[in-house]
Amino acid sequence: MDFTLDKKHEMARQLFREFALNEVKPMAQEIDETEQFPRENVEKMMKYGFMGIPIPKEYGGQGCDVLTYIMCVEELSKVCGTTGVIVSAHTSLCCDPILTYGTEEQKQKFLVPLASGKKLGAFALTEPGAGTDAQGAQCRAEEDGDSWVLNGSKCFITNGKEADIYIIFAVTDIVEDAKGRKSKKFSAFIVEKGTPGFTFGTKEKKMGIRASSTYELIFQDCRIPKENILGPRGKGFGIAMHTLDGGRIGIAAQALGIGEGSIDATIDFVKERKQFGRPIAAFQNTAFQLADMKARMDAAKYLVYKAACTKDQYMEDHKTSYSIEAAEAKLFAAEAAMAVTTKAVQLHGGYGYTREYDVERMMRDAKITEIYEGTSEVQRLVISGAMLK
Amino acid sequence: MNIVVCIKQVPDTKGGVKFNPDGTLDRASMLAIMNPDDKAGLEAALRIKDETGAKVTVLTMGLPKADDMLREALAMGADEAVLVTDRRLGGADTWATSSTVAAAVKKLDYDLIITGRQAIDGDTAQVGPQIAEHLALPVISYAEDIKVEGNSVIVKRQYEDRYHEVKAQMPCLITALSELNEPRYMTPGGIFDAYDKEVTVWGRDDLTDLDDANIGLAGSPTKIAKASDKVRKGAGEKVALDPKESVEYIVGKLKEKHVI
Numbered sequence: 301m302d303f304t305l306d307k308k309h310e311m312a313r314q315l316f317r318e319f320a321l322n323e324v325k326p327m328a329q330e331i332d333e334t335e336q337f338p339r340e341n342v343e344k345m346m347k348y349g350f351m352g353i354p355i356p357k358e359y360g361g362q363g364c365d366v367l368t369y370i371m372c373v374e375e376l377s378k379v380c381g382t383t384g385v386i387v388s389a390h391t392s393l394c395c396d397p398i399l400t401y402g403t404e405e406q407k408q409k410f411l412v413p414l415a416s417g418k419k420l421g422a423f424a425l426t427e428p429g430a431g432t433d434a435q436g437a438q439c440r441a442e443e444d445g446d447s448w449v450l451n452g453s454k455c456f457i458t459n460g461k462e463a464d465i466y467i468i469f470a471v472t473d474i475v476e477d478a479k480g481r482k483s484k485k486f487s488a489f490i491v492e493k494g495t496p497g498f499t500f501g502t503k504e505k506k507m508g509i510r511a512s513s514t515y516e517l518i519f520q521d522c523r524i525p526k527e528n529i530l531g532p533r534g535k536g537f538g539i540a541m542h543t544l545d546g547g548r549i550g551i552a553a554q555a556l557g558i559g560e561g562s563i564d565a566t567i568d569f570v571k572e573r574k575q576f577g578r579p580i581a582a583f584q585n586t587a588f589q590l591a592d593m594k595a596r597m598d599a600a601k602y603l604v605y606k607a608a609c610t611k612d613q614y615m616e617d618h619k620t621s622y623s624i625e626a627a628e629a630k631l632f633a634a635e636a637a638m639a640v641t642t643k644a645v646q647l648h649g650g651y652g653y654t655r656e657y658d659v660e661r662m663m664r665d666a667k668i669t670e671i672y673e674g675t676s677e678v679q680r681l682v683i684s685g686a687m688l689k
Numbered sequence: 690m691n692i693v694v695c696i697k698q699v700p701d702t703k704g705g706v707k708f709n710p711d712g713t714l715d716r717a718s719m720l721a722i723m724n725p726d727d728k729a730g731l732e733a734a735l736r737i738k739d740e741t742g743a744k745v746t747v748l749t750m751g752l753p754k755a756d757d758m759l760r761e762a763l764a765m766g767a768d769e770a771v772l773v774t775d776r777r778l779g780g781a782d783t784w785a786t787s788s789t790v791a792a793a794v795k796k797l798d799y800d801l802i803i804t805g806r807q808a809i810d811g812d813t814a815q816v817g818p819q820i821a822e823h824l825a826l827p828v829i830s831y832a833e834d835i836k837v838e839g840n841s842v843i844v845k846r847q848y849e850d851r852y853h854e855v856k857a858q859m860p861c862l863i864t865a866l867s868e869l870n871e872p873r874y875m876t877p878g879g880i881f882d883a884y885d886k887e888v889t890v891w892g893r894d895d896l897t898d899l900d901d902a903n904i905g906l907a908g909s910p911t912k913i914a915k916a917s918d919k920v921r922k923g924a925g926e927k928v929a930l931d932p933k934e935s936v937e938y939i940v941g942k943l944k945e946k947h948v949i
Contacts (some may be wrong), residue, residue, distance in 0.1 A: 308880050308883070308884040311764065311875070311880045311884075312880050312881075315874060315875045315880065318874070348873075362877045363878050363881060364878060
C-alpha cells in the first residue's frame with residue numbers, strides 16, 4: 301500500500317491548482333452573486349483538456365485516469381464549487397455513459413466533441429415527481445417509424461441551458477410481473493440541443509452552486525433519431541445507476557475540494573484576525589477546531605481517492621465494482637464538507653456570515669453535495685444493502 | 690524547422706533563498722520553477738510550432754531534478770528534452786554555462802535558438818548572447834514579439850521608450866522577455882505523455898566540443914566574494930509637507946547625512 305502520488309499525478313495537481321487559483325478563484329464570488337454561468341472559464345477548460353480527462357485519446361479525451369480527473373474536480377472546487385460540478389456533470393454523467401454504453405458511431409458523433417472540449421454535456425434523470433423514487437417518472441419515449449418521440453419534463457439539470465448534448469432517461473415500456481404488478485422500464489437517449497420540441501423551463505434559484513445553470517428541460521413531441529438510444533431498450537435504469545456510481549465519485553471530489561478550500565480560507569483568516577491582542581490562531585480552540593477539520597477532510601480524501609482508484613481498476617477490468625466505494629466516498633465527503641464549512645464559518649465569526657468571505661459561499665455550496673446524485677440516505681441504503689445481503 | 694529553447698530551473702522566490710558555503714546558490718534545497726523569461730521563450734517557440742509544425746527541443750543544464758521542469762516543457766508541447774547534468778559542471782558562472790550549453794546545442798539540429806532574457810536568480814542577461822557568440826550566430830535580445838517569415842525572423846526588440854524591429858536570417862538566437870506572451874498551461878494528457886517520453890541526458894563526456902578550462906566552478910572567471918539574502922528595510926519616514934517645505938526638508942536630511 302502506497303499513499304504517495306507519482307510524479308505525473310503531482311504535476312497534474314499542480315496544473316489544476318494553478319489554473320484554479322489564476323482563472324477560477326478571481327471569478328468565484330462574482331458568479332455566485334450574479335448566477336452567471338462561467339462560460340469564459342469553461343472554454344478555457346475545454347481548450348486545456350479538462351473536459352475529457354479520463355476519456356481515451358481515440359475518443360478525443362486526454363487519456364488520463366479517473367484519479368487525475370478527480371483531482372481536477374477537487375482543485376477547482378477548493379476555490380469554486382460551481383466550476384467543480386460543471387466539470388463533474390459533463391465528464392461523469394455525460395461522457396462516461398457514452399463511453400460505457402455507446403455504439404462506435406455514437407462515440408464518434410457525440411463523445412469525441414464532448415471529450416475534446418467542443419461541446420458541453422448534461423444528464424437528465426430527475427423529474428418533478430421522481431427523485432430517489434425513479435418509478436415516479438413520467439417522461440416517456442415512444443417509437444414512431446425511424447424516430448423516438450419524447451414527451452415530459454426533467455428538473456434540476458446541471459449545465460441545463462448551457463449544454464449541447466444531453467443524456468435523457470424516459471419510460472419506454474411498462475411490464476407486468478406474474479402477480480400483475482406493473483413497473484416502468486426506462487431507456488437512455490442522447491438528445492442534442494436545438495432538436496425541435498426540446499425547450500427549457502424555469503431556471504432554479506439555488507442556495508449554492510448558483511452559477512451552474514440548473515434548468516428544467518421540457519420535451520413536447522420531441523423527435524430524435526432512432527439510433528440515439530443509448531444502450532439496450534429497457535435497460536435505462538441500470539445505465540442511470542451505473543452512471544451515478546461514477547458521478548458520485550465526482551461529487552465526493554467536489555465536496556472534498558469545498559471542505560479543503562474552506563480550511564485554506566480559514567487558516568489565512570485566523571492568522572490575520574486579532575482578538576484580545578493576538579491572532580485568533582493563537583487560541584487553542586481555533587487550533588483544535590482546525591485540526592479536527594483537517595483530519596476529517598483527510599479521511600474523506602482517502603475514501604475519495606480509493607473510490608477513484610477502484611474505478612480505474614474497473615476501467616481495466618469490468619468485473620471490478622466501485623459502487624460501494626463511491627457511495628462511502630460521497631456519503632463521508634459530503635457530510636464532512638458540510639460540517640467543516642460550518643466550522644469554518646464559525647471560526648470566521650460575524651465575517652463568516654457575510655458574502656465578503658469565501659467560507660459563506662462554501663457552506664452554501666457544500667449542502668448540495670449531501671443531496672444530489674443520490675442523497676446521503678441513498679448512500680446509506682447502498683452501503684448497508686451490500687453489508688446485509 | 691528546428692527550434693532549440695534553452696530553459697533554466699530557478700528558485701521559486703516564494704520559497705526563500707539559501708546559499709552554499711562557496712557563495713553559490715544551494716539549488717538542491719530550494720523549490721524550483723521554470724524561469725519566467727525562459728517560459729515565455731518556450732511559449733514563443735510553441736506558437737511557431739502551432740503555425741509551422743516546427744520541432745521544439747528544450748535544453749537545460751542543471752541538477753538531475755531539472756528533469757521535472759523538462760517534463761513540464763514537454764507537457765506544454767515541446768517535442769524533445771535534453772538535460773545536461775554532471776558534477777563537473779556545477780558552480781558555473783555565465784561563461785562556463787554558455788560554453789557548456791553551446792557545446793550541447795552544437796549536437797542538435799537548429800534553425801532558431803531561443804533563450805530567456807535573464808534568470809530571476811542571477812539576473813545577468815549574459816548567457817543567451819554568450820551562447821550566440823560561441824556559436825558565431827547573430828543575436829537579437831529583449832524580444833517582445835517574434836515572427837517567422839521564410840528563412841528569417843522579424844523581432845520587436847524592446848527599449849525603454851521604443852522598440853526596434855529587427856530582421857535576421859536564421860540560424861540565429863533570440864532572447865525572450867516574459868512580456869512576450871502569456872505561456873499556455875500544460876494539458877493533463879500532455880503531462881501523462883511527458884512522463885512516457887525519454888529525456889536525453891548528457892554528461893560532461895558527451896560534450897566533445899568543450900574545453901575543461903571553460904566548465905564548472907574552476908572554469909568560471911567570476912569569483913563570488915560574499916553572497917547574502919536581501920535584508921528587509923524599515924518602512925522609512927513619512928512626512929506631509931507642502932512642496933517648498935519638502936525641498937528644504939530633503940536638502941536638510943541630505944546634509945545631515947553628509948550626502949551633499
